[in-house]
Amino acid sequence: MAALRAERHIATRVAFTVIVVFVVAQVTWWILVQGRLATELRDTTLAAWQLDARTANAVLALDPAAEASLLARYAHLRPRADGTGLEVDPAARHEVERRNARTVRMLAFEGPFFALVILGLLLFIASSLRAERELKLRQANFLSAVTHEFKTPISTLRLLVQTLRLRPLGATRQQDYLRRMEGEIDRLERTSEQVLATARLEQASEPPPLAAADLNQVAQGWIGRLRPGLEVRGADLRVHYSPEPLPVALDGDAFGIAFSNLLDNAVKYSPGDAKRIAVTLERDGDLVMLHVDDEGVGVAPSERARVFERFYRTGDEMTRESEGVGLGLALVKSTVEAMRGWVKVADGPSGRGARFTVVLPRRVALAESDERGDDASGQRTSAALDGGSAA
Known part of the structure; x- marks a missing residue:
């Protein structure tokens, strides 16, 4: 299949090159022919x-009185300075040469402009066809990935269930099989949730309702839910909360989907048994940031913009080793943008792996309210202390 796609790609490029050469040759030939015709017309x-x-001079030799009628008939002639006959008017000659030069200049500008227009249209068509081909390829990869992500856990579950039914196992082996079954069920659940969440986002006519919240508390709640499943998969999760409140406006469930996908992505692409994952929350002016750092394979600079596209996955679906269907990061991007934020990717802080950052606007009204509340609380406490001292 890959060889067939490569052959089609080469054939398309060859065809496009032939068309470009033909257009350039045709326009060049048209310019040369039209220029030659203009020059021949001048001559x-x-x-x-x-x-x-x-x-006219022959007629004047027979009838000198016919000069006036000849000048009226031939507007491009004038009397010679020595009075010996008629000659071509230099002004008329200059006008013919000027019009010829203008025609040549017009051809020199119109020809390349015409070629550029045609080449631009060809590039647009080629770009559209390439985008459509890539989308179809990604959709085909998505179908292959979905098939793989559902078929593999189901086959594993069937094998484990049959083993438990047909063969007596010790308690330790049974617990190991049950743990593996739970892991496969979690994998099916993650895949189903990604597909369903993507469908819900596409069908939603309005953005989700946003509620005021502290990102520290929201992240802490989701980490408490997700940590057991991540640690079973080998994650060594370390969380660094902000020492100050991080007021934001978000949809808790939608944020949980985006957050869980970022953590799942970090675990998925981290090699080894111990997968060190760091979550950091901080404030930068009027922006609130959540960083998810891993020490995995990282993301090449050339792919950082495309990893957030739907169905995009690096490598071939026939030879890939990582799980997933190519929707996780696209789902993160769509969800965060629906909450008026954005997501970006860079190298990890240590130079290894990747850092995915969710950026949300700080909810200023809530922050000011919290600050006023803290000030009022401090004033009440101070008053109480003063009253107690006076008593």
């Missing part, structure tokens, strides 16, 4: 005027 006109001058 023919000047030659005809010279013939008119000789004819």
